[in-house]
Amino acid sequence: MRIKQIASLLFSLIIITLTLFTNTIHAKELPINTRLGGHFKLPGTLNRPVALNEYEGKVLLLNFGYTTCPDICPMVLSRLSQTLKRLKEDSDQVQVLFISFDHERDTIHKLQQYLAHFNSNIIGFTGTKAELKTVAKQYGAIFAKQQTSVESDVLYAHSDYIYLLDQKNRIRKLYASDHNIDEIVADVRSLLKGQPWWKKLAEMALAE
Amino acid sequence: MKRLIQYHLTLLLLIQLHMSLPHAMAQNNKTQLAITNAWIRKVPTISTHTAAYFQIKNTSNKNRILVNISSPIAAKIEIHTIEKKNGLSIMQHIDSILIPSHSKVTFKPGGYHIMVFNFDQQWFDQKTVPFTFQFDDGSSFVEHFIWQ
Numbered sequence A: 001m002r003i004k005q006i007a008s009l010l011f012s013l014i015i016i017t018l019t020l021f022t023n024t025i026h027a028k029e030l031p032i033n034t035r036l037g038g039h040f041k042l043p044g045t046l047n048r049p050v051a052l053n054e055y056e057g058k059v060l061l062l063n064f065g066y067t068t069c070p071d072i073c074p075m076v077l078s079r080l081s082q083t084l085k086r087l088k089e090d091s092d093q094v095q096v097l098f099i100s101f102d103h104e105r106d107t108i109h110k111l112q113q114y115l116a117h118f119n120s121n122i123i124g125f126t127g128t129k130a131e132l133k134t135v136a137k138q139y140g141a142i143f144a145k146q147q148t149s150v151e152s153d154v155l156y157a158h159s160d161y162i163y164l165l166d167q168k169n170r171i172r173k174l175y176a177s178d179h180n181i182d183e184i185v186a187d188v189r190s191l192l193k194g195q196p197w198w199k200k201l202a203e204m205a206l207a208e
Numbered sequence B: 001m002k003r004l005i006q007y008h009l010t011l012l013l014l015i016q017l018h019m020s021l022p023h024a025m026a027q028n029n030k031t032q033l034a035i036t037n038a039w040i041r042k043v044p045t046i047s048t049h050t051a052a053y054f055q056i057k058n059t060s061n062k063n064r065i066l067v068n069i070s071s072p073i074a075a076k077i078e079i080h081t082i083e084k085k086n087g088l089s090i091m092q093h094i095d096s097i098l099i100p101s102h103s104k105v106t107f108k109p110g111g112y113h114i115m116v117f118n119f120d121q122q123w124f125d126q127k128t129v130p131f132t133f134q135f136d137d138g139s140s141f142v143e144h145f146i147w148q
């Protein structure tokens, strides 16, 4: 009886110590962004409506842009395809998503051709003006037409963040368009590794 | 006799000076304003616009102002900068750009760029694309950009 009690006490102590230990180590763990993000389902380059939660279990890199964009969007997409290359076989567990807010000019067909230039695995989305407005609002993405004399030359002023989403589709980090690729690769890897076994054990024990 | 030789020598010197003068001036343009890392983005074939980048170094004692860039690849070419404002990236057309004496200016993605509207895609087949740089003093030169 007594031995059992002592053993149980010891076990609890170990768990508590481990939990405290992990909490200090994991102060570096990427925080979950609770203000931005959320589910969406939009016409996608898979020739059907594609829902975000189809990619649960994968680490996601999401960006908003438009195909006529001459400078920032190609830069971001080529950087994201470099990121995938750097991740090597781990890139199987990563999905790059590109949402075009240029509903007037960007069709699914156009997006397919455009994205294939950078990486054949990138999934593109577009939608109606209202649909895109809703998703942009969820993610805090902004875009506004810039004035031009010629309609075909229309350019957008837009936010150009790269969003890092975890396996549960939660935003874990926002990067500037020219953010250091090494850091993005490291962050993706940290999400892929997930939690160490002893933290999982500690969480399970505490939940009981 | 001595005089004659002197006269001929002077003449020779003058001729040489005369011949080397325009040459030296042409070289000044090239050596005092050096362009490096000139590239134009190989955008997907469905793209209508593209952008080109380079670094320019002014090794002279004079400030230079780049007033225009043109190329046979497109009728509409502008010098752009990107302004960051409240999380927005806004492309702005600028009329000219100062290349200060003894310093360099870098055109790169997300910053200064040559904006190329509705370009002629036949240029994809060429190794390089020529761009003409014009300065406020009326001087100009051509630089070849590689697709990248």
Ligand SMILES: [Cu+2]
Binding pocket: A070, A071, B080, B091, B092, B113, B114, B115
């Ligand atoms: Cu521009």
